[in-house]
Amino acid sequence: MGSRSDWPTMKAAADILDTLGADYETRVVSAHRTPDRMADFAKSAKDRGVQVIIAGAGGAAHLPGMVASMTTLPVLGVPVESKALKGMDSLLSIVQMPGGVPVGTLAIGEPGARNAGLMAASIVALSDITLAARLAEWRKAQSDSVPETVED
Ligand code: RP5
Numbered sequence: 773m774g775s776r777s778d779w780p781t782m783k784a785a786a787d788i789l790d791t792l793g794a795d796y797e798t799r800v801v802s803a804h805r806t807p808d809r810m811a812d813f814a815k816s817a818k819d820r821g822v823q824v825i826i827a828g829a830g831g832a833a834h835l836p837g838m839v840a841s842m843t844t845l846p847v848l849g850v851p852v853e854s855k856a857l858k859g860m861d862s863l864l865s866i867v868q869m870p871g872g873v874p875v876g877t878l879a880i881g882e883p884g885a886r887n888a889g890l891m892a893a894s895i896v897a898l899s900d901i902t903l904a905a906r907l908a909e910w911r912k913a914q915s916d917s918v919p920e921t922v923e924d
Pocket of ligand 1 (some may be wrong): 773775776777778800803804829830831852889899
């Protein structure tokens with residue numbers, strides 16, 4: 773994420789990965805304030821065994837796109853809700869990548885972070901049958917928890 777201030781949002785990704793028992797690391801890496809740290813992180817991720825990167829940022833949210841430009845790993849972008857423009861700035865900054873450098877853009881805020889965690893797990897589950905089984909179980913539990921009527 774681009775700042776510690778993004779953590780309350782990005783924690784939703786970490787929480788679902790915890791629930792699924794998926795390994796992850798959390799890092800503060802800013803495209804604007806720590807560009808060298810961002811480059812080191814993005815360029816070394818694949819060799820360190822990272823399989824998917826979830827990049828959350830707000831405002832002029834260049835982090836997901838810049839990270840994606842430095843790796844061929846899948847990059848999922850989460851637009852963090854900004855105070856001034858409610859995350860529309862973040863969303864538009866992340867979603868409109870030029871052809872050739874993809875970022876999978878999720879929804880603004882916590883639902884987007886949660887879905888980024890789920891999507892990252894889906895990607896890793898393609899080659900991890902244990903995680904795939906946990907993910908299928910989680911999805912079934914979610915379906916089972918939805919009541920069919922408005923009354924008990
Ligand atoms: C972005 O600027 C961060 O991703 C964050 O969403 C936003 C504001 O950062 P802070 O000023 O709260 O550190 O780079």
